[in-house]
Amino acid sequence: xxxxxxxxxxxxxxxxxxxxxxxxxxxxxxxxxxxxxxxxxxxxxxxxxxxxxxxxxxxxxxxxxxxxxxxxxxxxxxxxxxxxxxxxxxxxxxxxxxxxxxxxxxxxxxxxxxxxxxxxxxxxxxxxxxxxxxxxxxxxxxxxxxxxxxxxxxxxxxxxxxxxxxxxxxxxxxxxxxxxxxxxxxxxxxxxxxxxxxxxxxxxxxxxxxxxxxxxxxxxxxxxxxxxxxxxxxxxxxxxxxxxxxxxxxxxxxxxxxxxxxxxxxxxxxxxxxxxxxxxxxxxxxxxxxxxxxxxxxxxxxxxxxxxxxxxxxxxxxxxxxxxxxxxxxxxxxxxxxxxxxxxxxxxxxxxxxxxxxxxxxxxxxxxxxxxxxxxxxxxxxxxxxxxxxxxxxxxxxxxxxxxxxxxxxxxxxxxxxxxxxxxxxxxxxxxxxxxxxxxxxxxxxxxxxxxxxxxxxxxxxxxxxxxxxxxxxxxxxxxxxxxxxxxxxxxxxxxxxxxxxxxxxxxxxxxxxxxxxxxxxxxxxxxxx
Numbered sequence: 001x002x003x004x005x006x007x008x009x010x011x012x013x014x015x016x017x018x019x020x021x022x023x024x025x026x027x028x029x030x031x032x033x034x035x036x037x038x039x040x041x042x043x044x045x046x047x048x049x050x051x052x053x054x055x056x057x058x059x060x061x062x063x064x065x066x067x068x069x070x071x072x073x074x075x076x077x078x079x080x081x082x083x084x085x086x087x088x089x090x091x092x093x094x095x096x097x098x099x100x101x102x103x104x105x106x107x108x109x110x111x112x113x114x115x116x117x118x119x120x121x122x123x124x125x126x127x128x129x130x131x132x133x134x135x136x137x138x139x140x141x142x143x144x145x146x147x148x149x150x151x152x153x154x155x156x157x158x159x160x161x162x163x164x165x166x167x168x169x170x171x172x173x174x175x176x177x178x179x180x181x182x183x184x185x186x187x188x189x190x191x192x193x194x195x196x197x198x199x200x201x202x203x204x205x206x207x208x209x210x211x212x213x214x215x216x217x218x219x220x221x222x223x224x225x226x227x228x229x230x231x232x233x234x235x236x237x238x239x240x241x242x243x244x245x246x247x248x249x250x251x252x253x254x255x256x257x258x259x260x261x262x263x264x265x266x267x268x269x270x271x272x273x274x275x276x277x278x279x280x281x282x283x284x285x286x287x288x289x290x291x292x293x294x295x296x297x298x299x300x301x302x303x304x305x306x307x308x309x310x311x312x313x314x315x316x317x318x319x320x321x322x323x324x325x326x327x328x329x330x331x332x333x334x335x336x337x338x339x340x341x342x343x344x345x346x347x348x349x350x351x352x353x354x355x356x357x358x359x360x361x362x363x364x365x366x367x368x369x370x371x372x373x374x375x376x377x378x379x380x381x382x383x384x385x386x387x388x389x390x391x392x393x394x395x396x397x398x399x400x401x402x403x404x405x406x407x408x409x410x411x412x413x414x415x416x417x418x419x420x421x422x423x424x425x426x427x428x429x430x431x432x433x434x435x436x437x438x439x440x441x442x443x444x445x446x447x448x449x450x451x452x453x454x455x456x457x458x459x460x461x462x463x464x465x466x467x468x469x470x471x472x473x474x475x476x477x478x479x480x481x482x483x484x485x486x487x488x489x490x491x492x493x494x495x496x497x498x499x500x501x502x503x504x505x506x507x508x509x510x511x512x513x514x515x516x517x518x519x520x521x522x523x524x525x526x527x528x529x530x
Contacts, residue, residue, distance in 0.1 A: 035199035036074045036088040040112025044270040048112065053184070054249040056093050059143050063106065063253045064097035071095035073125040078114075080153055087113055091211040092122035094129045096138065099257050102272075103263055108143040108192075111184060112512050115147030118189045120162060126189070127166055136191040137266030139177040141256060142197065146210070148188030172196050174368040174524040176266045179259060181252045182206045182242070186230075195241065196528050198263075198365050199317070201255045202232050238356060240321040241529070258315060262329040262336045263369050267524065270517045271336035271371055279334040280311035281500060286317040288496040290376075293441055295417050301326050301343040301376065304416070308376075308500045310334065317362065322354035323347075324383070327362035332374070333504045338366035341376035342427065344417075351423055356396035360403040364526045367403075370506060370519050372410040381421040399530055401426045408519035410434055410510040412503055415442040415481070415490070430489065434510045437492040437502055442481035444489065 012087055039045060039055065048055045054062060072095050078087035091113040096105050107126055109116035133140040170192060172178070180194040180203040191208055194200055202208065209216070209230030215226040228234065235242040246252045264271045287307045291299055306314050309330035316328045323346035328339040340359050342349035351359075366373055382388075382397055404411070404426065413428030415438040424444060425432055438444075461468040481493045494502050511517060 001136055010210075011344070022291065022322075032075055039088060039110055044112035052248075055112060056108040056116075056143065056145075058109050059183070059249060059253060060093065060095075060097070060106055062250060063143070063256060064099060064104070065101065068098040069095055069106075070097065074124075076121050076125060078150075078153075079120045083114075087119075089113070090119055090122040091116045092118075092126065094125045096129075096132070099260055100493065102260070103136070103138045104141055104260070105129050105138045106141045106143065109145045109190060111145050111147075114150060115247060116190075117147050117150035118144055119150045119153055123189070127169070134175045137176060137269070139179060139260055139263070139265060139506055142178070142180040142190070142193045144180055144182050144186045144190035144194055144208075145184035145206075146186060146188055146190035146285055148190075150235055150467075170196060172525065172528055174198070174267060174365075174521070175264045177260065177369060179231075179256050181256060182208050182235075183249055183252060185212065187212060198369075198528075199256070200242050200261045201244045201246055201252045201259075202235060202249055203249060203252050204232050204245060207231065208235055208241065222415050236318075236320040238321075240265070240318055240354065243317045245320070259329070262315065262331075262491060263371070267368055267521055268518055269370070271369065273336065274310075274331060276334045276336040282309075282311050284497040287499065289437075291416055291441070291496065293417075295443065298344045298348065299347075300345045301341045301378065302328075305330065305341060305376065308332075308503065309337070309339070314339075316483055318358050322352070322356075322358035324349055324351055324379075325355035325359050325375075327358055329371070332500075332507060335507065336371050337507070338362060338371045338373050339376065340373060340427070342379035342423075344378055347383055349379040351379060351397075351400075352383040352388055353391040353393045353396040353425070356382075356393075356400040356426075360396070360400045360530055361528070363400075364405045364523045367407040367409050368521055368524050370409060370517055372412070372510075373407060373434065375411065375413040376416060377413060377419045377424075377427040377429075378416040379419060379423045379427060381423045382426075392457045396530070397422060397426065403523060403526070404428065404432055406522045408512075408522070410507060410512065412506045412510070413437070414494075414499060414503070415439065415444065415484075416496075417441050418443045420444070421446055435492075436490045437494050437499075437506075438481040438484055438490045439496055439499075440481055440493060442484065442490075442493075443479045444481075444484050445479040 045055055074089055076090045077084040078090055091110050093108045093110055096103060108130060130140060178197040178338055179199045180197040182194060184206050186208045188192060194208060207226055207230045213224045213226040213229050216229060232245050236245045245254055246255060262271060290304050290307060305328065309332050313331040314328055315330065318327055322342055326339065326341040326343050330339055340362065411433040413427055413433035413436045419427060419429060459468055484490050485493050492502060
C-alpha cells in the first residue's frame with residue numbers, strides 16, 4: 001500500500017512540476033484526493049466489509065444528511081517521512097456536516113490506516129475541529145475506534161516533549177454537546193474523548209480501556225479477558241461509562257442522531273421543540289393502574305414515564321446502571337425535557353451510590369444545555385448498608401443534592417407514593433423544585449411509618465400486632481399528601497390521570513422567559529465522571 005501511494009503522489013507531483021497549467025494541477029489534486037479516499041486500500045476495506053462493520057467514511061455517510069459532509073484535513077499525512085505514503089488523512093477523518101439540517105462536527109477514526117493511531121498531525125486535526133465546533137456552536141461527534149498512540153512515533157523523550165502542547169486539550173466546559181460511539185477497540189484518545197462526552201453509545205463486541213488486553217496482560221503478568229477489561233457489560237452495568245448498548249454500527253449512528261434531536265446545538269440556545277400538533281398524548285386513564293396503592297408493591301417507573309410524556313419520545317440513558325433511578329430524555333407537549341425518577345422495580349427505589357452518580361451527571365448535562373427537569377418520586381430513601389458506605393455513599397448523596405441545587409433550569413417534582421428522609425430533598429422536595437405536586441397516594445416523612453414505630457416505640461409487629469398497627473396508623477395520619485399540602489410542602493394534590501396536564505401547565509408557568517430560557521450553567525465544568 002505504501003509503495004502504491006508513494007508512486008501515485010510522485011507521479012502527480014511530476015505532472016504538476018512539468019506542466020504549469022491548471023489542468024495538470026487539477027489532475028494532481030484529483031490523484032491525491034483519490035489516494036485519501038482509498039483509505040487503507042482495497043484489501044483492508046474488504047476485510048471491513050467481511051467483518052460486518054462499516055468503515056470510517058461509511059459511518060460518516062450513514063450519520064450525516066446526504067451530501068452534507070465537508071472534510072477538513074483530507075490531504076494530511078504522517079509527520080514521519082517514511083510513513084507519508086501510507087497514511088492517507090493520517091488515520092482520522094474530520095469535518096463538518098448536518099444532521100436533520102443542523103450543523104455538527106465529526107471525527108471518524110480509520111482503522112484501515114495504521115490502526116487509527118494518534119499522531120502529531122491527527123491530534124492537530126482534532127484540535128482544530130474542536131475549536132471550530134466551540135466557536136461556531138456545533139455538537140462534536142467522535143466515532144471511536146483506535147489502537148492508541150502511534151508507535152514508534154510516540155516513543156522517546158523528544159516525542160513526549162512534543163506532546164501536551166495544548167494545555168486545554170481535555171478540558172470540558174460544555175460549550176456544545178459531545179457525543180461518542182465506541183465501535184471497536186478504543187484506546188488512547190478514543191478512550192479519553194469518550195469519557196468526556198455527554199452521551200456514549202457502545203456496540204457489542206467493541207472494547208474501551210486504558211490499554212489493550214495484551215499490554216495489560218504483560219504489565220500485570222497474568223492473562224486478561226478483553227471483555228472483562230473493557231467490554232460492554234463492564235461499562236454499561238458496572239462503570240456507568242456507557243449510556244446505551246447496541247448491536248451494530250447502524251444502530252449506534254441512529255442513536256446519536258436521536259440523542260442530538262433532544263439537545264440544542266450549543267449552550268446558549270434552547271433545545272429544538274416539535275410543533276404541539278405533533279405531540280401525541282398517551283392514554284392517561286391507565287396511569288393509576290400502573291402504580292399499586294400499596295407502598296410495598298413494586299412496579300416499573302419507566303412504564304409510568306411513557307404514560308406521561310409524548311408518545312414514542314422516551315429515550316432512556318444508562319438503563320443498565322444505577323437501576324434504582326431512571327434518567328431519560330423525552331418530550332412533553334413537543335418540548336425537550338429531562339426525566340429523573342426513582343424506580344421501585346429495583347431495590348424498591350432506594351437510591352444507592354451508583355444511582356446518585358447517574359442522576360448527578362444527568363442533571364449537569366440538562367442544566368448545561370437548558371433542558372427542564374421533571375422529577376418523579378417514589379423512594380423509601382437511600383440504600384443503607386456496608387457496601388454503600390464503602391462506595392462513599394454520603395459523598396455521592398451530597399454531590400447529587402449539590403447538582404440539583406445548582407440547576408438553574410425549571411425543576412418540576414411529582415411525588416407518586418412515598419418520599420422519605422434525605423431522599424425527599426434530593427428528589428426535589430421543598431424549595432429544591434420550582435413547584436411540587438403530590439398524588440393522592442403520596443406519603444412523606446423522615447422514614448417509613450412502619451420503621452418509625454419500631455424506632456420510636458421500640459416494638460415490632462410480631463411483638464404486639466394490635467398496638468403496632470394502632471401506632472402505625474397514628475403516625476401515618478401526619479404523613480399524607482393532604483398533611484403536606486396543608487403545610488404548603490406541595491403546591492398541588494393531583495389524581496394520577498392529571499399528571500401530564502399539571503406538568504405541561506407547570507412547565508409553561510416556570511419557563512425562564514427573562515433570560516430566554518438560558519440557564520446560569522454553573523456546572524459547565526463539573527467532572528464528567530464523579
